Amino acid sequence: MLSALAPQPPLDPVRGPRGLPGAGNLVAFGKDPLAFLTRLRDDFGDAVTWSLGPLRNVLLSHPQHIAELFAARESTFDIAEVGWAFRQITGQSLIRSRGAEWQRKRALLQPAVRPRQVRAHAVTMADCAGSAADRWHDGQQIDVSDEMSGITQRIVVRTLFGNDLGEQTGPLCAAVDTAVRAVGHELRSIGLFLPDWVRTPYRRRLLAAVPTVDAEVHRLIRARLETSDAEERDDLLSRLLVAKDEQGRALSPQEVRDEAVGLWAAGHETTSTALTWTLYLLSQAPAVRARLEAELAAVLNGRPPAVEDYERLAWTRQIVKEALRCYPPVWAVPATARKGAVLGGTPIRAGTLVWCSQWVTHHDPRWFPDPEVFRPERWDPDAPDPVPDHAWFPFGGGPRGCIGSRFAQVEVALVLATLAQRFRFEVPAMDVRPHAALFLRPSQPILATVRKRTSAG
Template identity: 45%
Template sequence: MRPEAYRAIPAMPGALPVLGHLHHFARDPLGFFTQMREQGDVVRWRLGPQRNVFISNPADIAATLLNVEKTFSRGDDHGYAFELFAGNGIIVTHGDFWRRQRKMMQPAMRPQRVAGYADTMVELTDHMLDGWRDGQRRDIRADMLGLTQKIAARTLFGADVTGDAAAVGQALDIASREIGAEFRGITMFLPPWLATPGRRRLKAAIAEVESVLYRIIDERRTTHPDGRPDDLLALLMDARDDEGRPMSDTQLRDETMSLYIAGHETTGNTLVWAYLLLSRHPEARERMAAEITDVVGDRLPVMDDHRSLPYTEAVVKETLRLYPPAWLLPVRATIDVEIAGHQIHTGTDVWMSQWATHRDPRWFTHPEEFRPERFLGEAARTIPKFAWFPFGGGPHVCLGSRFALVEAVLILATIAQRFHLHIDPALDLPPRPLLTLHPGRDVPARVVHTPAHLTPTRASR
């Protein structure tokens, strides 16, 4: 298409000199991207000096994500705070190095490997439930994050990090908060050498997590030089690139840091949102419980049950639609490219928001309502591709997407055999868009024992 034939890209109103739309973005990023979606499918906006384009139509999102590594990249400037956390991990790299790392890590997330982690997911969930009592009040956010942290540690490192759990959990919370604060504030434009209070807190939090990661890696090298445990870390340590080179300890740190927080924080928070939604929609909770009873009975769930629990998986998918852990996804144009008849110049950052597109009434009827049935049968087939993309898409789709779905389904199934979790439906729980989408506060829940005939017996457990 000739340059004169391109359509002008409408601009988001309200930009300030120098700052652009930073004030709107910082104050309410979820609302800001929703407002841009209502302005049109392709909208110009500015974040300080950087000129950006926001897209929200699934067809444009598909064309963009499927062409990452051809006409788009993940970008080289992720902000000091995020780069301090992620290092040179697969979630931020692109090009030849990304292809090297992806090839080395892919075997660790193949379906047969995920199947091997299912028993660990169920075992640790069942062990957690042994400490619950009928009528008890619990902070379900702390419970779910603690559980998924243990699962991540066991499957990733073959290790029990109980002694480090509190410190690591607190450090990850601080890291997520400080990365989100810098990303949404004026500090994102400050040079890396400027040590703000937030950056000092972030460095200390990352050092806390790194101390655990490096200790485990070091113990693995010295204690298990041969015959390493069958876990993700062993696969990563044994992996070799096309030239026979292993990952360095620094690269192992970068990849395990990403896998650890992804396996811990995203699934843990998704489960919290799921229980809030199920408490507000008891008919969905009862349907899910009935499906689990029919399929699993009085034994503990196993990997094969995942395929036979479509409604339970639909609950997870609908939760991911309404509360996507990854709520924002930017890429950068590496050449001039066309999107929906508009010219996007080299170097332009193209932003997509799962939050905004997942709640677009063009793709989802009554988008603010919780309807797991959207993801069943014919209804699921009518959802446009990339109208639902909680794990991204294209070459850079999240490696752990299958792990996350299986984990959430099996945890819901295991808990449902023994307990319901009731959260006050009127609880005000605003989402906080930090590194991932968080509940904005602790989440108290009342534990309600299921009828005795549904509870697994000691023998079957």
């Protein structure tokens, strides 16, 4: 449940830690971004200036300031560039576009992720999860991250391209994963400021992976263009190829490549990470898991979940929402101030990177009492501590919020329901810390023993 806040507090950024000459706070940020940003809020307040090398930064932690930033991201703030590696994999996709070009591309992509399209792909989501579960046996130990990655990779391949890719699936998935890891490494290192021509080990791996991605995606685009049934197909690649803007213009093959790869990287990584954390949290919360199993038995009665069940699976959705609060796959959103930018009545110098962090705000005890506790009942409609607007924002917000947020939430819920119907996941009590790269992954393998459930639970 969300509620409005009191009148907006003034924004008066205070100076944060000085850092090192030339590097600023890069070392502290790179060592542990989550701890560093949390200390900024705890030690200095809701608006703090800090530095990454030569870049001036401001961290916002108050939900109302975050809401104002999101609302202004197309008028006086730009999406922040996060390094050379990020540009290589995303190209000129929606996430990097601005102004009229961003509006055009968003309008072209929006139909591909509307509720009708989500409905069309719901069967695939449950089917891919069920196929993975078919391979498990009672008492087997699995690597949760690897298994969830396999499920979401298969979902994204089938929903994006319409079918499995056979022997090309492995190399393509590996290349995309290499690219995502390279972006994450550069984000929290000196590589963020290195000239484009410098070839670090991560950049070399990325340069080796990108041709594999490009060759396969362009092959699929050419094959689809040579057929006459693209209008009749429901896969996302076909939707991108037949989309036309108001002037009747289609996306070019290169633009389709950029959007397809962007949807792949973001959709696969965020959902697999969310599922991994959700299963880990459930393994440590028997009462929450028992209530989930009771809901699945009552609503599904042993059959696979369908998209029509999504709204009926209220506790399942609350579990997903709380897991996204505890471990948001996207842990920070930076935006670059343009000339004339203002927040909370305070002018923001052009070129300043303004950050809000899902991790920091999602773990703020002002908005979430006992923030370290996994408590899905926070999201009960009659919860005693309503959550303020923009205190929960795993998918960003405003006009540049994640275009696939609905798709992702339905996918996580249906995959979770499919797996939890059939197995319990037992993870020994352990302190699994998050590792903040491009996405918020576990810092160590989460090994679970799967226990087959009987009809009696």
